[in-house]
Amino acid sequence: MGIERIETADDARLADYRDLTDVALRRVLEPAGGLYIAESAKVIARAVAAGHRPRSVLVQEKWLPDVAALALAPDTPVYVVAADVTEQLTGYAVHRGALAAMHRPELPSVAEVLEDARLVVVLEDIIDHTNVGAIFRAAAGLGADAVLVSARCADPLYRRSVRVSMGTVFQVPWTRLPAWGEARSILHREGFHLAALALSDEAVPLDAFRAAGHERVALMLGAEGDGLSRAALAAADSVVTIPMAGGVDSLNVAAASAVALWELRGS
Template sequence: MPVLRVEDASDPRLSDYRDLTDVALRRVIEPAGGLYIAESAKVIARAHRAGHRARSFLVQEKWLSEVEGLAGEAPVYVVSDAVAESVTGYAVHRGALAAMHRPAPASLAEVVADARLVLILEDIVDHTNVGAAFRAAAGLGADAVLVSDRCADPLYRRSVRVSMGTVFQVPWTRLPAWPDAAPLLREAGLHLAALALADDAVPLDVFAADRPERVALLMGTEGDGLSRRALEAADTIVTIPMSGGVDSLNVAAASAVALWALR
């Protein structure tokens, strides 16, 4: 494990970690098949256990021991708090970052092969919501997560952090666009249940009482909800009964409620 102390924030060896607060810049060095950033020793350890390989580490001195068993041959750049903040653009309170190589994406058939409960996220662009939905999926028994092409990246730093690293333990992949996705999901034996507001929607508790053996829950954005094509592809429209003048929940909260009901 090469340990290299770096005192200059402009050092080119730290380029993977520069300006992490800017999503547009991250897309330049985190393309599909490229890199993603894991933050905190706990998250890095989960990525390591999932078989993901690090390209390098950026740590503050007091966190060096936390990554010693994870680095292998990857260089570990040790920096001061001030250098870490100057490079990344924010205070790195969790002390350890890793630039990780993205694994090859799994096929849809592989991800849902034995799944009885699948969460589908359509066009959720907020990384925090994506991370929270993955955490709910991991904690409440979903076997897989599928994300639409326009959905925020589950391996973006904020998504990974909010998920507490559970994006590494729940199998996931990108879903083809509708209507192409529907026959692929049905071939896998999945009943498509769309969470949406509709006059003919089935209350979640009623649906859960006689749930199909294999279910895929479709979740859309808070503003627009699921797309017309997603609703047309659904076998059942399901709603969470609400009160207090509230008509819906945040997508991550709704995912958790629905997953708990169908666990």
């Protein structure tokens, strides 16, 4: 890695980190693929281990040894700046030591992601990045083989999603899913039973669904409040619910994903 110490926030080398939204990083700087921001040495290390390539790293002096321990290519620039410069650039206090501008990898096809999968999670239009990150962490920790996200779902590589997931967005295979008409055909062709987690009078309790012993399951999750769309529910083969107590009708979507994945693991 090449260490470069920078004194001011207006230095042209810091453009990737300066007041840019994640949409801008994807669409303006790198039209062929785009960038995303990874935060903390641990997350950067997981991204690098997954084969993602950093364009540069931004770090404060006291955290430089953590960055030096990463397996970075020799030509990767490491910009060392003061804490106030980092805050000027990003608009917030960076407490985790390092940021990296990472090149976005090309997403695999849905068929590639599903090839060896048995249990996959499907996220429809979940726009909260914290929930997306938490669901990826649950998927990694509880044995889901892949995650499929709708076109309008929040970006799993958004900085907050990556952080909340503890970098597990780099270890769980994922890709974008087409509209339900095509998506249902793809999933059925691969032998998946589509299970929509939703409130419905006709819903099957989660434990009863597990007992049915479906060989390959696509667990469908919708946004907070609105839940799954009508198109998603129409595409589903089963509607499944988590039995609740205490007058509570449902869980946060990330919590619900963890409960459902725990129940369906190894089924």
